[in-house]
Structures are given as C-alpha cells and as structure tokens.
Amino acid sequence: MSKFLNTNTANSADIISNCDVNSDKLDFAKRVIISLHKEVIKNINSGSGPFIAAIYDDKGDFVCKCANSVVNDRCSNCHAEVNTIKEAEKIFNTYDLSQFNLSLYVTAEPCMMCLGAIMWSGIKSVYYSVPSNLVEKITGYDEGFKPNWFEEFLKRGITVYGNIESKLGCEALEAYVKSGDVIYKPKR
Numbered sequence: 001m002s003k004f005l006n007t008n009t010a011n012s013a014d015i016i017s018n019c020d021v022n023s024d025k026l027d028f029a030k031r032v033i034i035s036l037h038k039e040v041i042k043n044i045n046s047g048s049g050p051f052i053a054a055i056y057d058d059k060g061d062f063v064c065k066c067a068n069s070v071v072n073d074r075c076s077n078c079h080a081e082v083n084t085i086k087e088a089e090k091i092f093n094t095y096d097l098s099q100f101n102l103s104l105y106v107t108a109e110p111c112m113m114c115l116g117a118i119m120w121s122g123i124k125s126v127y128y129s130v131p132s133n134l135v136e137k138i139t140g141y142d143e144g145f146k147p148n149w150f151e152e153f154l155k156r157g158i159t160v161y162g163n164i165e166s167k168l169g170c171e172a173l174e175a176y177v178k179s180g181d182v183i184y185k186p187k188r
C-alpha cells in the first residue's frame with residue numbers, strides 16, 4: 001500500500017501499484033503495452049476507439065486481444081476491456097476466469113464500467129498505461145468516478161500496476177484526437 005504515487009504525471013518511471021512491484025512482471029507489461037499502443041496508432045480511422053486490451057495467462061502466454069468497438073458495434077459498453085474479457089470467457093467456456101490466474105493489459109486506466117467488468121470476471125491482475133485524468137484531459141471522455149479502486153481491488157485479491165509507458169499512450173491518444181476520429185459520448 002506504500003506505492004500509491006501521484007497520478008498527475010505522464011512519466012512512465014512513476015509506476016503506481018497496490019502491491020509490491022515485481023520488476024519481471026513490470027518488464028513484461030511494458031513490452032505488451034508498448035505493442036498495444038503501436039496498434040492503437042495503426043487503428044486510427046478504422047472505426048476502433050483508441051483503446052486496446054489483451055489478456056495473458058500466468059505463463060506469459062497470449063490468450064486474446066480486442067480493441068474498443070463502441071462505434072463499429074454501435075454499443076456503448078464495447079470498451080476494450082469488456083470485449084477482451086468476453087472473448088476470454090468464450091475461449092475458456094466459463095463466466096469465472098479466476099482459476100486461470102489471468103492478467104489484463106490495457107492502454108488506459110479502466111473506466112468505472114470496466115472496473116466492474118474486471119471485478120466480475122475473475123481477472124487476477126490489471127496493468128494499465130495512461131491514467132484517467134490524462135485520458136480525460138486529452139480526449140474529453142468521462143471515465144466516471146472510481147473512489148479507492150486500488151484498495152477495493154486489493155481487498156478482492158486483484159493486483160494493479162498503473163502508469164506503464166504512459167507517455168507513449170498519451171501520444172497515441174493525441175494522434176487519435178488530432179485525426180478527427182469520433183469522440184463517442186452521450187450528450188449532456
């Protein structure tokens with residue numbers, strides 16, 4: 001619980017976590033997240049939203065990967081995390097992934113809906129890149145309210161590492177916004 005750092009930074013050296021940081025797990029997460037950021041940039045103007053998530057098992061083997069598909073699927077809950085969890089549950093043919101000790105990697109901090117989806121899925125670890133405050137600042141999306149979610153996840157046995165390679169993630173989000181691609185959100 002001592003690793004809670006300021007999230008108002010894009011410096012990828014400032015990893016935030018709800019557990020002791022394991023450097024092997026962090027190095028693996030950096031490699032995965034860098035490749036996901038590159039894919040976000042490649043996906044610009046494809047109809048995918050600017051977020052991608054991937055799931056790997058505890059041996060580091062790839063399970064599945066999905067982009068946000070809100071626009072293409074005309075569905076507000078088709079966030080990258082939800083799509084990826086649904087895919088993993090199809091692959092393992094179960095609604096409870098907990099026995100597989102899976103990790104979710106995602107290009108941005110999960111929104112309030114995706115935190116719920118992660119909690120219900122049995123995912124054991126979450127590694128994310130760009131913190132929500134920076135996602136909101138760059139894109140204008142509303143990521144919701146998520147009080148004490150690091151602590152709440154820890155209570156449920158879910159470890160979290162955040163702010164991984166977030167500088168590259170911010171660049172990908174900026175490129176998406178600059179491209180004029182859709183910023184999908186409800187009117188207020």
Ligand SMILES: [Zn+2]
Nearest residue numbers: 079110111114
């Ligand atoms: Zn979400």
